[in-house]
Amino acid sequence: MITPETTIFDDLESNVRGYCRSWPAVFETAQGAWLRDENGRDFLDFFAGAGALNYGHNNPLLKTALIDYLAGDGITHGLDMSTVAKRKLLETVRDTLLAPRGLDYKVQFPGPTGANAVEAALKLARKVTGRQSILSFTNAFHGMTLGALSVTGNAMKRAGAGVPLHHATPMPYDGYFDGTTADFQWMERVLDDSSSGLDRPAAVIVETVQGEGGVNLARAEWLRHLASLCSARGILLIVDDVQMGCGRTGPFFSFETAGITPDIVTLSKSIGGYGLPMALVLFKPEHDVWSPGEHNGTFRGNNPSFVTAQVALEHYWSDDVLEKSTGAKGKRVATALNDIAAAAPGISTRGRGLVHGLVFDDASQAGKVCQVAFERGLLAETSGASDEVVKLLPPLTIADDELDHGLRILGDAVETVCS
Template identity: 50%
Template sequence: MRIFENYESRVRGYIRAFPVIFEKSYGSILTDTMGKEYIDFFAGAGTLNYGHNNDNVSNAMIEYLKSQGVVHGLDMATKAKERFLESLVYGILEPRNLQYKVQFTGPTGTNAVESALKLARMVKGRSNVVAFTNGYHGLSMGSLGVTGNTFYRDEAHISRSNVSFLPFDGYMGPDINTLDLFRKLLNDNSSGLDLPAAVILETIQAEGGVNVARPEWLAELAEICHEWDILLIVDDIQVGNGRSGDYFSFEESGIKPDLVTLSKAIGGGLPLALMLMRPDLDQWKPGEHTGTFRGNNLAFVAAAENFKYWETNDLSEAVKYKGGVMKEELEKIAAKYPELEANVRGRGMIWGLEIPEKGFTSEVSSLCFEKGLVIELAGADDQVLKFLPPLIIDEETLRKGIGIVDEAIGEILEQKEERLKGEFVC
């Protein structure tokens, strides 16, 4: 690991939690240079919904390259982009009765968020945006402005102006409707809340701790936005692309956002980000918002292959079934160790196991890694173990991975008990 320690920036993060050199990957398994295998409950932070080195995707990309297909095309028309748009429109949007224009932004999720914020402010002629507690939308300046975690929000690199934070669903407890506060602020001319151009949110806050907004809360939020002429932006970068069990995470609520940001899994493991917008909102002048790598043709090829998974309901049903397995097994763990006061929450195939004791989840993640499982943390204090396996993981491997977590928790608690006994004897 010396080359990384000596020459890669201190800003590197995941390498510290998972300190090996990975060499191969396939499906839901990572393999390091020593040949040790790890079950992947991280999936590239949700980028690898369809697994590592998906055969269909790899073969399609190889054939495209062998045919001398265009790799870099800015926003020029290419055959790969044509096929991508046809697959997206006819395979994903139209079956869901969604009418959106598509804008290809820069290659990462934060580029899509920046585009959405910029367009919303331009169209509405207002600058204020409402975001939510525990929200995460990226780390470039505009995206960081609507991201809640103070770890990222240093005065040296953030513009705090023109963003108002409100409590997310459940933030004040299960019996309080946080949208009552939003309505009150909008109706009060002296509240200090400038009429927003847009509201931005994740329907399931992934990095924020796997906080799930209820469908009825989302429906009411959409109603408020419509009533006050506020654009509703859904950030579906991590929990879209099938992660919730539906292709879009907002489908269950029945809402139709004005703008949707997508990235991560849509590129099949390659950089790709885009924004969906209501056709009447497409008010850009040609070239007014641009980027060198907004036309990743290999990612178009990969994405078009992955859209085939949604030609039937098979994957959706599989995600919901395996999500049920995850929920059941995690609730068993929470019940098995009542002293942890653990909380289980999630939807589809994103689940969180929250353990309030400071530092406990870090110990669990580290021991799981030793035992052959890659799992990351979420939440403001890293108090949540975030379960984010590839959607295509088989049930046996899924259960094995959850079993490793159970085993790790048991061993850590046993070690703590032994230490306490030793202290008592002394």
């Protein structure tokens, strides 16, 4: 029963809800980099739907395309049937994303989430190789379904599975040993030692930047070494670009700067353009060993997402304007965060493009900083093994003055908490 102290959310919605506990507001409208609650208070968004809103809230270009499509009675639910919207999207993916980068990939539409894409990628790798095991990395996050959880590092999230998570083995991510151990020393040894007890894996799955893991960055040379290691041993390389793809690190694909070509790539979040559910799995043509209907999903044919995705790709990725802008804004953020870190002990910073983190030696301070920032009108979340990182994911389309405004709020919050 609802009382004056409770709401319909408390009374009816499951305890599993999380973000609303950190941000106790009832949001009503949003535009660009801003959200407004039902009381008319504005909040600058350095969260962007966990990376699903790279082009901002209610982007007018994408909104117009979506409204026109719906007003014209366009197909909304299409399973894997052929539609005009899907054809236009596939043509745009080919002409805007793949051909200019020399990438030869087939495109699969799994269910509409990142976890759906990861599940499909793991299944495909096992089917291609005939092997079961997957190698993942420390601090990795790949989703909350059972297969995705098996290659996720966080103990709390893994415990939610309620069953043992098999057929996956974690390896140390770049920098895990703070430079005291040579890259891949352990991984190469156990892979090549027939007495190590580690079966030859079907695939390795990796994030080039671990967002949920604490904004951990893999160096380009580390990624190249990993790709070479996999290729030499007949192991497929899966890059999970669900959060870091679609331009978050600068280039459309986060692995581009490393000069590697993964066997399989997963995309979701901002691939839909407008924040609408959509996911893609890209893979080399020789790996297309699926039988018709062998992997499916009721909402793999979300045609409104196809429409907004196509327009977003055409508008933002037909040239390098957005990529260069993201790089410039990333430097702006890095400068501001370095200044914040220099002014307070026990704080460091890391990031790439428009994903950045403030890292606190005292993990409890990160959550307090986010709370104070919220009270002053900024949305930012924590990440990392102990929630020790304040993670920043502003929309790529955010204006410089908005970015500066949010960074000032963050700096003031750090000063309040840490002084």
